[in-house]
Amino acid sequence: MSTFLRGKYAFLLALVIAASSVGSLAAEDKPAVAKHLLKVNIKGSVPEQGGSTSLFGPPAGASLRELCDSIRKAAGDEKVGALMLDLGNAAVGTAQGQALRRALIGFRKSGKKSYCHLATGGTGSYLLASACSEVSLHPAGGLELTGPGAQFLHFPGL
Numbered sequence: 832m833s834t835f836l837r838g839k840y841a842f843l844l845a846l847v848i849a850a851s852s853v854g855s856l857a858a859e860d861k862p863a864v865a866k867h868l869l870k871v872n873i874k875g876s877v878p879e880q881g882g883s884t885s886l887f888g889p890p891a892g893a894s895l896r897e898l899c900d901s902i903r904k905a906a907g908d909e910k911v912g913a914l915m916l917d918l919g920n921a922a923v924g925t926a927q928g929q930a931l932r933r934a935l936i937g938f939r940k941s942g943k944k945s946y947c948h949l950a951t952g953g954t955g956s957y958l959l960a961s962a963c964s965e966v967s968l969h970p971a972g973g974l975e976l977t978g979p980g981a982q983f984l985h986f987p988g989l
Contacts, residue, residue, distance in 0.1 A: 866912025869905045871898065873921040873959075877931075895927055902934040906941040914938055914945040916963060923955035935962035949974070 877895050893901070905911040916935070923931065938945055939962065947963035949956055951972040960966045968974065 867910050868913050868915055869901070869911050870915045870917065871902070872917045872919065873898075873923065874919045876922040877927055879927075895930060899930055899934040902931075902938050906938040906943065911943065913943055914963075916945065916947040916959065918947065918949050918952060918956045918959060920950065921952070921956050921959070923959060925955065925958070928955045928958040931959055932962045935959065939964060951975070953977075 880894055935945060945963040947960040947966045949960055949972060950969045952974050954976055957976060
C-alpha cells in the first residue's frame with residue numbers, strides 16, 4: 832500500500848511541476864495581436880453622398896467616399912488582417928467601380944489579403960472582384976459580361 836501512495840504522490844508532484852512550468856512559459860510570451868476582418872457588403876447601388884434618407888424605403892447605406900475611406904484606413908491599421916467584399920446584387924457603375932477598385936488595390940499593396948464573394952455579377956462587380964486576392968462565385972450564380980458588338984446589315988440591290 833505504501834508503494835501505491837508513493838506512486839500517487841509522485842504523480843501529483845509531477846503534475847504540479849508541469850503546471851508551474853507551463854504557467855511560467857505563458858507569462859513570458861507576449862500576447863498575440865488579434866487580427867480583425869473588415870467586411871464590406873455592397874447590395875444595390877452605392878450613393879455618392881452619405882446621409883440620404885428616403886421617404887419610401889430604408890435609408891441608404893454607406894456612401895462611396897465612406898467606403899473608400901474605410902478601406903484605405905483599414906490598409907494602414909495593424910489590427911485589420913484581411914478584407915471580405917460581399918457583392919450581392921451590386922449595381923456599381925464604371926466610375927464608382929474604378930474608385931472602389933483603387934481603394935482595394937491600395938489595401939492589397941499593404942500586404943493584406945482581400946476576398947470577394949459574388950452571387951451574380953455584371954461588369955461592375957467583375958471590375959471590383961478583379962482587385963481582390965481571391966474570388967468566389969456562388970455555384971448557382973453567374974457572371975454576365977457584355978462587351979462591344981456590331982451588326983452589319985446588307986441590303987442587296989440598294
